[in-house]
Amino acid sequence: MVASIGELEAPGEPPLPTGVSAEEIRGRSPWYLAWLRMRRNRVGLAFGVLFLLIVLACLAAPLWADHVAHTGPNENHITDKILIDGQETYVVSPDGTPVGPGLHGRYLLGADQNGRDVMVRLLYGGRTSIYIGVVAAVVTTVFAVLVGLLCGYYRGWIDAILSRVMDVVWAFPVLLLGIALGTALALGGLKIGALVVAGDSLWIPILIIGLVYVPYMARPIRGEILALREKEFVEAAVAQGKGSLRIMFSELLPNVVSTIIVFFTLNIANNMLLESSLSFLGAGVRAPNASWGTMIADGYQTIYTAPHLTIVPGLLIVLTVLSLNVFGDGLRDALDPRAKIRLEH
Amino acid sequence: MSMLRKAVTVAAVTTLTAFGVAACGGGSDSGGGGGSGGELNVTMTSFPDYVDPQLSYTTEGWEVLYNVYTPLLTYKHAKENAGAEIVPGLAKDLPQVSPDGKTYKLTLRSNMKYSDGTPIKASDFTYAIQRLFKADSGGSVFFEPIVGATDYADGKADKIAGITTDDNTGDITIQLTEPNGTFNDLLGLPFSAPVPPTTPLDKDATNSPPPSSGAFKISAVDAPRSLTMERNPQFKTLTDAGVSNLPEAQVDKITVTQNKSNSAQVTGIEQNTIDFMHDPPDADRLPEVKAKFAERFRMEESINTYYFFMNTQTAPFNDLRVRQAVNYAIDPEALNRVFGGRLHPTQQILPPGMPGYEEYKLYPGPDMNKAKALIAEANPTDRDITVWTDDEPDRKRIGEYYHDLLTQLGFNATLKVIAGDVYWTTIGNLSTPDLDTGFADWFQDFPHPDDFFRPLLNGKNILPTNGNNFSKVAIPALDAKQNELLKQLIGDGGVAEQYSALDKSYMEQAVWAPYGNEEFTTFTSDRVDFGKAYRHILFSQDYSALSLK
Numbered sequence: 099m100v101a102s103i104g105e106l107e108a109p110g111e112p113p114l115p116t117g118v119s120a121e122e123i124r125g126r127s128p129w130y131l132a133w134l135r136m137r138r139n140r141v142g143l144a145f146g147v148l149f150l151l152i153v154l155a156c157l158a159a160p161l162w163a164d165h166v167a168h169t170g171p172n173e174n175h176i177t178d179k180i181l182i183d184g185q186e187t188y189v190v191s192p193d194g195t196p197v198g199p200g201l202h203g204r205y206l207l208g209a210d211q212n213g214r215d216v217m218v219r220l221l222y223g224g225r226t227s228i229y230i231g232v233v234a235a236v237v238t239t240v241f242a243v244l245v246g247l248l249c250g251y252y253r254g255w256i257d258a259i260l261s262r263v264m265d266v267v268w269a270f271p272v273l274l275l276g277i278a279l280g281t282a283l284a285l286g287g288l289k290i291g292a293l294v295v296a297g298d299s300l301w302i303p304i305l306i307i308g309l310v311y312v313p314y315m316a317r318p319i320r321g322e323i324l325a326l327r328e329k330e331f332v333e334a335a336v337a338q339g340k341g342s343l344r345i346m347f348s349e350l351l352p353n354v355v356s357t358i359i360v361f362f363t364l365n366i367a368n369n370m371l372l373e374s375s376l377s378f379l380g381a382g383v384r385a386p387n388a389s390w391g392t393m394i395a396d397g398y399q400t401i402y403t404a405p406h407l408t409i410v411p412g413l414l415i416v417l418t419v420l421s422l423n424v425f426g427d428g429l430r431d432a433l434d435p436r437a438k439i440r441l442e443h
Numbered sequence: 444m445s446m447l448r449k450a451v452t453v454a455a456v457t458t459l460t461a462f463g464v465a466a467c468g469g470g471s472d473s474g475g476g477g478g479s480g481g482e483l484n485v486t487m488t489s490f491p492d493y494v495d496p497q498l499s500y501t502t503e504g505w506e507v508l509y510n511v512y513t514p515l516l517t518y519k520h521a522k523e524n525a526g527a528e529i530v531p532g533l534a535k536d537l538p539q540v541s542p543d544g545k546t547y548k549l550t551l552r553s554n555m556k557y558s559d560g561t562p563i564k565a566s567d568f569t570y571a572i573q574r575l576f577k578a579d580s581g582g583s584v585f586f587e588p589i590v591g592a593t594d595y596a597d598g599k600a601d602k603i604a605g606i607t608t609d610d611n612t613g614d615i616t617i618q619l620t621e622p623n624g625t626f627n628d629l630l631g632l633p634f635s636a637p638v639p640p641t642t643p644l645d646k647d648a649t650n651s652p653p654p655s656s657g658a659f660k661i662s663a664v665d666a667p668r669s670l671t672m673e674r675n676p677q678f679k680t681l682t683d684a685g686v687s688n689l690p691e692a693q694v695d696k697i698t699v700t701q702n703k704s705n706s707a708q709v710t711g712i713e714q715n716t717i718d719f720m721h722d723p724p725d726a727d728r729l730p731e732v733k734a735k736f737a738e739r740f741r742m743e744e745s746i747n748t749y750y751f752f753m754n755t756q757t758a759p760f761n762d763l764r765v766r767q768a769v770n771y772a773i774d775p776e777a778l779n780r781v782f783g784g785r786l787h788p789t790q791q792i793l794p795p796g797m798p799g800y801e802e803y804k805l806y807p808g809p810d811m812n813k814a815k816a817l818i819a820e821a822n823p824t825d826r827d828i829t830v831w832t833d834d835e836p837d838r839k840r841i842g843e844y845y846h847d848l849l850t851q852l853g854f855n856a857t858l859k860v861i862a863g864d865v866y867w868t869t870i871g872n873l874s875t876p877d878l879d880t881g882f883a884d885w886f887q888d889f890p891h892p893d894d895f896f897r898p899l900l901n902g903k904n905i906l907p908t909n910g911n912n913f914s915k916v917a918i919p920a921l922d923a924k925q926n927e928l929l930k931q932l933i934g935d936g937g938v939a940e941q942y943s944a945l946d947k948s949y950m951e952q953a954v955w956a957p958y959g960n961e962e963f964t965t966f967t968s969d970r971v972d973f974g975k976a977y978r979h980i981l982f983s984q985d986y987s988a989l990s991l992k
Binding site: 176191194195213284297384398401402 | 840
């Protein structure tokens with residue numbers, strides 16, 4: 099229905115739809131509209147909540163370790179005994195068989211062959227995996243945004259050089275590149291000038307994972323910046339005498355934030371998968387520290403007799419990655435329903 | 444695509460990614476055959492360190508090489524202690540030893556050929572000994588008593604003056620600087636097996652091993668994944684020359700494959716896709732194997748010592764009290780459980796079954812209070828230490844146990860787990876940084892206690908590469924005692940007792956933290972004639988005895 103002239107609030111302003119006040123329209127920022135769209139996506143929200151619950155459980159690992167299990171993630175209790183159903187039982191029997199899962203506070207998910215509490219290691223392992231996933235995603239995002247902005251804004255030889263470097267990194271299979279770097283850095287660590295990272299530091303997998311995914315995020319950002327650079331608002335900014343850095347960070351960057359947010363979320367999931375694979379293959383998190391990947395690797399050795407040692411961390415990886423992917427997809431739909439961005443590998 | 448469908452798709456992909464990577468391993472069907480002939484699949488958790496007779500110094504390597512390279516003398520292919528008997532190999536007879544014990548004379552049999560048809564010459568023995576020194580073999584220390592050997596090693600001479608050979612007559616004369624009670628034993632080790640001069644003098648020949656002089660030849664090597672052994676086509680030249688102590692191969696081909704999953708190896712044998720596994724079944728599968736496959740599984744005695752090395756030359760382990768604390772703290776029963784009950788506790792260097800073994804215990808425990816008191820007394824300033832172990836499952840668990848123990852003692856320990864096939868060369872290399880402490884073991888090379896002291900604890904065996912003195916022990920008085928004892932025969936009155944005292948002297952210095960003697964196993968597929976298979980006392984499984992039913 100078209101509003102009559104008499105219904106106009108003020109001369110010179112566009113007409114309002116019937117029944118909608120100007121106040122309502124003014125309150126809807128792009129973020130608010132995105133939230134409204136996200137709120138309608140029940141499945142996406144449910145998986146977002148699931149991810150939050152997993153993160154909270156992992157953050158509570160020290161509480162479980164101190165008040166329920168009474169042991170740390172790396173503490174061996176091979177010859178200790180625990181009370182199960184009023185009977186003293188070895189944590190690891192003389193023939194090497196560890197206690198299995200059961201409804202006892204300590205060793206809820208049983209012990210591994212070193213007499214370590216699997217539940218405690220699972221929670222601490224989750225902290226490690228999620229920590230690596232998130233921090234590596236931050237590393238990826240920082241580098242990818244810088245590369246994307248520089249290439250897209252300056253174009254020319256800067257774009258040519260950086261894009262070829264990205265192509266080279268992209269040309270390597272991610273897992274093989276991760277294994278090669280992880281193995282090479284395992285013994286001596288990383289030493290670049292004043293930057294020294296020990297071989298067993300979590301920063302090794304974080305940097306490896308963070309850097310190998312830079313091209314996957316940098317290229318779409320570069321593409322968007324290339325398109326935005328031709329827009330009128332950039333020309334206006336140039337005409338106003340704004341410097342290149344200011345244009346990049348205060349004019350262009352805000353316009354790709356929604357893309358960055360979506361990529362960041364999806365990137366965490368991919369990072370966690372890569373961390374698990376690298377740790378499983380011995381090139382990620384170092385023993386005795388737990389991550390879900392190292393737990394699968396350890397459990398795999400006993401998969402015939404204690405399959406839960408592999409299945410439980412595996413399921414948690416599945417749930418976490420699934421929740422992040424579905425939530426990330428939902429975010430993408432909410433932030434920019436017309437976008438066709440994909441994080442593929 | 445709907446959100447739910449997306450969720451299901453992502454779940455499926457994620458599950459496959461998470462678990463799919465674990466789907467490596469397994470075995471393959473091998474061809475069969477009855478009686479003599481056929482092919483066998485053998486698996487090892489770690490690939491041999493070298494496929495080179497002068498360099499290999501692991502049980503995996505020697506198991507393969509025992510039936511590939513025959514030294515002048517060899518160890519009898521026989522079960523239990525009979526296998527420790529030294530008998531003529533490529534030489535016509537045991538050496539004639541001069542009355543002063545310094546000169547050994549042997550004669551090479553004539554008209555023998557390597558597997559590629561090259562004639563075996565007496566000078567090939569000299570070349571093999573030269574390779575030991577030029578390629579920095581861990582076994583070179585045994586042959587230093589040869590006159591001129593150290594000068595050759597140091598580059599001061601272009602040949603070893605103490606070895607003379609005549610290719611026409613096959614005569615070989617070896618002169619020693621002083622009598623050596625183990626020299627016959629040494630001549631039976633793969634280290635001294637003749638190789639043709641086409642073999643690189645100062646390099647590892649793993650990727651192109653020298654032609655063989657045993658029942659099998661190495662026909663292909665894809666290190667560190669697999670190697671293939673086939674019947675030596677020239678084996679008849681050996682038997683025709685009179686070699687009587689080498690049994691003929693019972694199968695046509697043996698494929699040795701590295702498989703990092705012990706559990707997959709066990710399953711492979713149960714399902715007859717793998718015929719023999721070098722390593723014992725892991726603790727979690729052992730009860731099942733014992734119960735279900737008793738007709739093709741048995742425990743085997745083995746002469747070995749498992750220990751943690753501690754670098755005695757750098758802090759914090761250069762303090763005796765710290766080393767003693769570690770010995771007090773270790774719980775051998777805990778480590779026994781890691782091995783599934785296959786580890787007999789010990790706290791000394793020589794294992795049971797070795798001449799000179801006499802049981803004692805200097806550090807009764809586990810006693811964490813005593814250990815912590817010693818650490819408090821020592822109060823080491825450097826508490827950042829690196830703990831080394833390899834990636835074989837039980838050894839990784841041992842490393843994790845030891846890491847936790849050192850953490851409890853107040854150290855800031857970092858665990859380094861590296862691949863089993865490069866572990867020994869890594870920790871045996873002086874240039875490797877942070878070699879503080881870690882897992883080690885030693886299986887007897889020959890039935891003489893000197894084998895547990897000279898390579899592992901003699902100051903002269905702190906080598907730049909391929910060393911075995913991981914604790915960097917150099918105690919001149921005890922080195923001198925080793926040299927003094929070596930001049931005598933083990934059977935001489937009081938010699939064994941003196942070795943026992945030497946053992947105790949080293950442990951008073953807590954140079955190691957020994958914790959166990961491991962029992963080994965023989966577990967074969969249903970295709971293998973289990974009755975004939977046996978574990979040799981020195982060289983692990985004797986492949987020449989493996990045959991199909």
